Amino acid sequence: MPSGWMHDLRAFVYPPTCVLCEARGHDDLDLCAACTDELPRLGLACARCAFPFTSSDVSVCGVCQNKPPAFDAATALFYYQPPVNHLILQLKFHGRLTHARLLGQLLAKHLFASSGVPPECIVPVPLHPRRIRERGFNQALELARHVGQRLHVPVDLKCARRIRHTEPQMELPAKARHRNIRGAFEIATGFRARHVAILDDVVTTGATVDELARSLRRAGAQRIEVWSIARVD
Numbered sequence: 001m002p003s004g005w006m007h008d009l010r011a012f013v014y015p016p017t018c019v020l021c022e023a024r025g026h027d028d029l030d031l032c033a034a035c036t037d038e039l040p041r042l043g044l045a046c047a048r049c050a051f052p053f054t055s056s057d058v059s060v061c062g063v064c065q066n067k068p069p070a071f072d073a074a075t076a077l078f079y080y081q082p083p084v085n086h087l088i089l090q091l092k093f094h095g096r097l098t099h100a101r102l103l104g105q106l107l108a109k110h111l112f113a114s115s116g117v118p119p120e121c122i123v124p125v126p127l128h129p130r131r132i133r134e135r136g137f138n139q140a141l142e143l144a145r146h147v148g149q150r151l152h153v154p155v156d157l158k159c160a161r162r163i164r165h166t167e168p169q170m171e172l173p174a175k176a177r178h179r180n181i182r183g184a185f186e187i188a189t190g191f192r193a194r195h196v197a198i199l200d201d202v203v204t205t206g207a208t209v210d211e212l213a214r215s216l217r218r219a220g221a222q223r224i225e226v227w228s229i230a231r232v233d
Contacts, residue, residue: 046064109150119225
């Protein structure tokens with residue numbers, strides 16, 4: 001981000017404006033303080049898959065205890081509920097790339113506060129070239145750019161590619177999602193990172209990030225985290 005007087009000048013000429021109510025933005029975000037406080041933050045969740053909890057008695061859900069995913073930990077910032085789901089849908093299907101900046105800023109702020117050991121790189125969940133042509137961009141990559149910039153973690157956009165065009169996961173029942181995504185990713189031969197973070201906009205059942213994590217694990221990754229804006233409960 002620009003520093004010093006350049007940042008001050010930009011803030012004066014283009015002050016942040018809340019994307020939800022059009023009030024003056026707060027804390028250099030395109031959200032006001034009131035709307036920020038009303039966002040559906042996730043709260044208690046499984047440390048392994050980020051599925052929401054109602055009790056603090058356990059840290060890992062029963063599903064992950066019985067069948068651990070290929071990734072080691074997951075962080076999601078919000079429930080996939082209004083207004084967050086609307087912001088994500090406007091980003092994905094209406095090209096509102098400014099929402100990627102806002103959501104990326106919020107996720108980076110949350111991750112920075114957690115003070116964990118940073119990964120060597122961020123791997124945005126890749127889209128198939130056909131989907132890229134339809135949409136014009138990869139929303140996971142756009143989010144990753146902002147998160148990586150603020151956390152000073154490089155984004156590796158070439159290490160993983162989608163080699164199978166699959167049906168949209170949100171349109172499939174839970175049991176079909178693992179079959180749909182199986183074998184969909186390929187990792188570049190020269191991939192060497194051992195600690196990586198997969199980044200996606202929404203985690204529903206976790207099938208997509210789990211399949212990508214399996215591919216990264218086979219390529220030699222030893223610790224794999226999943227970062228997402230929202231989690232479906």
